[in-house]
Amino acid sequence: MDDGPLFPTQWWWTLLDVAVAAVVASLALQAPTSEPKAMVIGLVMAVVLIERRRRPVLVMGVVSALSVVQLLLVRDLSVHDVAVLVAMAAVVTHGKSMRSAYVAGGVVAVGLLFALLVVGDTIRDAVLFGAVVALCVVVWLVSVVLRLRKDAAAAYADRAATAERERDHLVALAAAAERAAIARELHDIVAHSLAVMIVQADGATYVVDKDPAGARKALRTVADVGRDALEDMHRIVAVLRGGSDEPPPTRRVGLDQLEVLAERARVADVAVELRVTGDSAGIDAAEELTVVRLVQEGLTNVLRHAGPGASVEIAVDLLDDTVEVSVADDGAGRTPVGGTSGGNGLVGMRERVLLHNGRFAAGPRAGSGWRVHAVLPRKANSA
Known part of the structure; x- marks a missing residue:
């Protein structure tokens, strides 16, 4: 020791x-x-x-x-x-x-x-006195040089300490941002998948005797949703573990996933009207993922708070400079899934939009229902 x-x-x-x-x-x-x-x-x-x-x-x-x-x-x-x-x-x-x-x-x-x-x-002896004077001058000059070097070393040490503190602060901020991103992904995957699976499982138990074919369809939906969720969870866990030479498994989430989300919501007895307009050329993967996650969380909120029987209008407008996403329901569902979300879904959606320097709004509609609206600037066209 x-x-x-x-x-x-x-x-x-x-x-x-x-x-x-x-x-x-x-x-x-x-x-x-x-x-x-x-x-x-x-x-x-x-x-x-x-x-x-x-x-x-x-x-x-x-x-x-x-x-x-x-x-x-x-x-x-x-x-x-x-x-x-x-x-x-x-x-x-x-x-x-x-x-x-x-x-x-x-x-x-x-x-x-x-x-x-x-x-x-x-x-x-004038030479002796001159030597004494020269000695005093030399001692003073050498001391000044030592003082300047000491001050410079102290300044370098302060700058190094400041740089280290800034580095630690940036590392902490990066870690916090990474945790927030992982939390958003986990919430979007787990919340949506479980909401759909609960609705499908409940529906299957109700119609298993009267409509075996419908029950089997609901169970197949539960299995598909579960497999997708498990694949996404494996991807997130692989990213968290790190230290591997092999890249983590990826599953490209594109705009074509919107129809899958809409169909699963329809199977859960939610009337979904999906409208995608504009040219998707040039939209990058991050923007596509954000659009899909916004729609996914919007449908999750419909299942959780409005329930089966509700009607939802989903509009994705791919404009030249922006992407506008709107998810609006009429709030006319029955037996919502419920749960204690605590507003984390809205927080996650807002954070996703702000990462793209976009605008986000969510609130009740006139009369009944709820509307989520987001505007994302398109990087490809704004660069």
């Missing part, structure tokens, strides 16, 4: 801070014994530097103040004054903004001028 690294990353940074402080302390201990004040100031600087990563601005202020005190007391520079550069680098790389980096650089520049004024008479 992997419990992670032996030493967390934060420990390594802490050890680095302690090592830097130890180096500064060792430099302070090398100060001339005649100047114990400088040694004490250097040791304090070293201790303060341990917090440079967590409180860079405070450490910069304390170390700068100590260096000023040293100049006033000792009147000389010391090698442990490198602590000022370490503190400046911490402010530049770990400060909240680049403004603090400029302020830290300005503080060091003012400190150099102050040192030149205080101990200028003791600095006889």
